[in-house]
Amino acid sequence: MGPLASAEGWNVPFDSPFYPPLPAKYEQVLFHLVFFSCDPAATRDLLPDPLEPSPDGRCVAMGISVPKCSAYGAFEEAALQLSCRFGDQIGWYCSHVWHNGPAGITAGREVYGTPKFLADVEIGGTQEQISTVAGTDGTNEISIQSRAPDPAAMEELPDLSPSWRLKVIPRADGPGPAIKQLIDGSTATTDLQIAWCRRGEGTVRFERSAARDLTGLAPVSYDGAYHMEASYSEGYATIVHDFLKG
Numbered sequence: 001m002g003p004l005a006s007a008e009g010w011n012v013p014f015d016s017p018f019y020p021p022l023p024a025k026y027e028q029v030l031f032h033l034v035f036f037s038c039d040p041a042a043t044r045d046l047l048p049d050p051l052e053p054s055p056d057g058r059c060v061a062m063g064i065s066v067p068k069c070s071a072y073g074a075f076e077e078a079a080l081q082l083s084c085r086f087g088d089q090i091g092w093y094c095s096h097v098w099h100n101g102p103a104g105i106t107a108g109r110e111v112y113g114t115p116k117f118l119a120d121v122e123i124g125g126t127q128e129q130i131s132t133v134a135g136t137d138g139t140n141e142i143s144i145q146s147r148a149p150d151p152a153a154m155e156e157l158p159d160l161s162p163s164w165r166l167k168v169i170p171r172a173d174g175p176g177p178a179i180k181q182l183i184d185g186s187t188a189t190t191d192l193q194i195a196w197c198r199r200g201e202g203t204v205r206f207e208r209s210a211a212r213d214l215t216g217l218a219p220v221s222y223d224g225a226y227h228m229e230a231s232y233s234e235g236y237a238t239i240v241h242d243f244l245k246g
Helices: 040-044 102-112
Strands: 024-037 058-066 075-086 089-099 116-118 120-125 129-136 139-151 163-170 177-184 189-206 221-234 238-242
Touching: 024 129, 024 139, 024 189, 040 075, 058 120, 058 129, 058 139, 075 120, 075 129, 075 139, 075 163, 089 102, 089 120, 089 129, 089 139, 102 116, 102 163, 139 221
Parallel strands: 089 116, 089 163
Antiparallel strands: 024 058, 024 221, 058 075, 075 089, 120 129, 129 139, 139 189, 163 177, 177 238, 189 221
């Protein structure tokens, strides 16, 4: 291997990166999503400027079980997204991802700005009934339970795009960011193949831990749940705003 060209590079050390270049291929991934609304004021502190919270406090909690991924192996995670506004556009901001695979954490943070952190995650169930429990320090910080008895078409799923994340990489020569970008992660998914999809109802519960307190997001109403199995590729996302370039 020769020297790394000045315009190239994926990761360091460049001859042995912790995770491979994109795309990553996912097979037979199990999703369950529970939509709910909370006090809109509770979401405000979780959104970076200039995102504004949705007046209805709508959120979605999801469990994701990945049995096979070409880049990161098998892993499980729980994720939380908050409905919000960026300028005149309505979308979702991914605020937390509980994840039990280290390579996926590093890639998620460094590539997309996905807010992943190492956690204990347990997902189990059937096509009709699924449970996700995730947390840190021995506390189940989020519990997602759903039952989906009815078949559904993919078109029935609520639109979760744009799916914004805040990518921040700190400076090495002092405080502050070297990179600060708002990323739309929804554009990274390609070659999507849905094996099956179901709809029903679910519940979400939060518990306070030493690491975080999301109990302010306690649901005041619910708006359905969905289960599905999908295979897809994950490639490059979209930079929608670069804070350091004005």
